[in-house]
Amino acid sequence: MVAEYVASNGAAGIRCVASGLNRMDIPSDHFDTVENIAAMEAAKSAIFAQQADHAVAYEDSLSAARKKRNLREKNPGWGASKEVALAMRISPKGGTHFMNSSRMMGADLPLTRQGLRDGKVTWAQAQIVISGTRNLELANRQLVDRLLWEETHNCFEQGTAKLADIVAYWAKILEPKTEEDLEAKAWKNRCIGGYQINAHEVMISGTLPLSLGIAVLQVLAGEAEKAQREPGEERSAGQIQADAFYELMTGLKVAGGVPLEILLVMDAAVLTGESNEPVLIPGYGFISANRARKMVAAGPDDELAIWVRGLFVESRTGQLVAMESRARRFGGNLKKLIKVRDQYCRTPYCNGKIRDIDHVVQVRKNGKTTEDNSSGRCFSCNQTKEAPDWDEHPTPGDRHSFNITTPSNHTYISKAPPLPGMKTMLPSGRTLGEHPPGGAPPGG
Ligand SMILES: [Zn+2]
Numbered sequence: 001m002v003a004e005y006v007a008s009n010g011a012a013g014i015r016c017v018a019s020g021l022n023r024m025d026i027p028s029d030h031f032d033t034v035e036n037i038a039a040m041e042a043a044k045s046a047i048f049a050q051q052a053d054h055a056v057a058y059e060d061s062l063s064a065a066r067k068k069r070n071l072r073e074k075n076p077g078w079g080a081s082k083e084v085a086l087a088m089r090i091s092p093k094g095g096t097h098f099m100n101s102s103r104m105m106g107a108d109l110p111l112t113r114q115g116l117r118d119g120k121v122t123w124a125q126a127q128i129v130i131s132g133t134r135n136l137e138l139a140n141r142q143l144v145d146r147l148l149w150e151e152t153h154n155c156f157e158q159g160t161a162k163l164a165d166i167v168a169y170w171a172k173i174l175e176p177k178t179e180e181d182l183e184a185k186a187w188k189n190r191c192i193g194g195y196q197i198n199a200h201e202v203m204i205s206g207t208l209p210l211s212l213g214i215a216v217l218q219v220l221a222g223e224a225e226k227a228q229r230e231p232g233e234e235r236s237a238g239q240i241q242a243d244a245f246y247e248l249m250t251g252l253k254v255a256g257g258v259p260l261e262i263l264l265v266m267d268a269a270v271l272t273g274e275s276n277e278p279v280l281i282p283g284y285g286f287i288s289a290n291r292a293r294k295m296v297a298a299g300p301d302d303e304l305a306i307w308v309r310g311l312f313v314e315s316r317t318g319q320l321v322a323m324e325s326r327a328r329r330f331g332g333n334l335k336k337l338i339k340v341r342d343q344y345c346r347t348p349y350c351n352g353k354i355r356d357i358d359h360v361v362q363v364r365k366n367g368k369t370t371e372d373n374s375s376g377r378c379f380s381c382n383q384t385k386e387a388p389d390w391d392e393h394p395t396p397g398d399r400h401s402f403n404i405t406t407p408s409n410h411t412y413i414s415k416a417p418p419l420p421g422m423k424t425m426l427p428s429g430r431t432l433g434e435h436p437p438g439g440a441p442p443g444g
Contacts, residue, residue, distance in 0.1 A: 002017065009350060041119065041122065042119025043119070045115055045116045045117070046119060047123060049116040049117040051102075052102030052113075053099075054105060055080075055081070055084045055102045056099070056103050056106050057309035058084065059077040059081065059084075059103075062076070062408075063078075069388075071388045078384075079388075079390055079407065079411075080407075081099035081100075082381070082384045083095075084098060085349060085405075086348060086412050087410070089349055091257055091349050091352070092347055092349075092378075092384065093350075093351075093352050097297060104141075105126060108133075108141045108145070110145065111146060111148070112126050112129050112148065113126075114157055115149075120156060124160060125160060128160055129144070129163075129167055132144075132164060132167030132171060133145070135166060135171075135175045136174060140175055144170050144171065146249055148167075161187045175280070183209065186207070186208075186209040187209050189207060190206070190208050191206070191207060192206030192214070195285070196287075199287040199288050213282075219248075220241040220244055221241070223241060224241050227244075230239065234359045245406075263282055264280070264295070264296070264341055265281050266279040266289075270292060275289065276290075279292035279420055327389065330369060330374055334371060334374075335357050337371060338376055339354055339376055341400060341419070342354060342400075343376075344376075345381050345404075346376055346377060346383040347377065347384075347404070347414065348412050350378060350381055352377075353378060354378065355387045356378075356380055358374070359373055360374065360375050360392045361373055361374075361393060361394070362371050371400070371401070383435075387407065389406075390405065390406060390407060391403075391404075399411070399417075399418065400416040403415055
């Protein structure tokens with residue numbers, strides 16, 4: 001009955017099932033409680049299987065429709081996985097991964113897919129099978145799919161680490177040459193990145209192909225060994241290596257001054273101590289008001305020479321000062337302002353760093369080079385918005401906002417994140433960053 005109801009009511013039917021689940025009481029019997037947990041896990045697996053099938057079917061159907069219209073013949077499914085991401089509330093990158101995984105599972109791993117549908121395999125397990133067989137030839141991928149079910153060691157009742165080992169074991173037996181492919185992949189995937197982990201530290205990490213990585217580690221170890229032979233050296237090996245890394249990268253001495261400009265975005269009241277609202281360093285995250293005051297107070301002879309570039313002032317609306325430009329490209333202060341305003345790629349759920357500042361309504365559609373008609377995007381999302389029938393338009397909002405309408409005719413709102421200096425009322429009636437009534441903030 002439920003199946004017929006869902007089939008005939010579509011999305012409304014699925015939402016109705018979800019709301020029915022929310023109305024469930026937790027059973028008094030312990031056995032039943034745990035039974036419910038297991039049954040819900042089976043439901044989650046079945047839902048993943050359905051989402052996967054829906055995603056692939058949507059991309060196929062969109063591609064077929066575009067081919068009929070002679071649109072985007074090279075990549076007719078362009079943007080479909082990004083639409084799936086918006087619907088699933090995940091990042092565009094996650095959407096692409098989900099689409100690729102779904103397609104591979106549906107086409108090449110029929111038993112794993114059936115296991116997911118039957119609630120015998122979780123989505124996490126299915127992903128291990130998918131990623132472990134991704135580099136194999138089709139026949140071997142299908143063979144692993146069969147082996148997982150025919151072997152007697154109940155592969156799906158093992159932990160995920162063990163399951164990954166079993167898949168890797170068969171993959172290595174079936175195609176020893178994938179080892180070379182993985183080496184080539186390591187070259188392609190080399191990267192380095194960093195992010196602020198707290199108010200005082202930045203984590204820098206990345207991956208290198210084995211040979212390059214070992215060379216870097218050897219240089220750092222050599223620096224530590226050399227320094228520790230010097231009399232009076234008090235730094236630990238780790239500290240010496242960190243200093244060497246910095247000095248080799250920047251050509252500067254750790255003890256020397258850092259010619260640096262850091263942008264702090266904050267309410268002016270933070271400077272006077274009237275507000276303790278955290279302060280934003282665009283691209284890195286928030287630091288405490290106290291730390292920001294110390295950074296600003298640092299004189300020109302201090303270790304860090306800081307220019308405070310932007311003070312955020314419009315506390316009621318959270319809007320930065322608008323600027324206009326006649327140029328076709330976003331440049332100079334306008335670009336800086338948009339980067340501060342957006343912080344991350346403006347596609348909802350995307351965690352990408354801003355690479356392109358571009359028009360919301362394209363220049364060819366008479367879009368102007370203004371703050372209002374701008375959005376900061378990662379490379380991939382800035383491409384996606386050029387897909388056929390993908391439409392974006394600025395829309396009024398308390399902060400900078402624009403609508404995204406996708407080819408399936410769903411509309412999402414992209415709203416700029418809140419910035420420091422915007423008065424946010426807490427449930428207690430206090431305003432964020434203000435001292436609690438009757439004195440200084442706790443601990444300060
Ligand atoms: Zn993005």
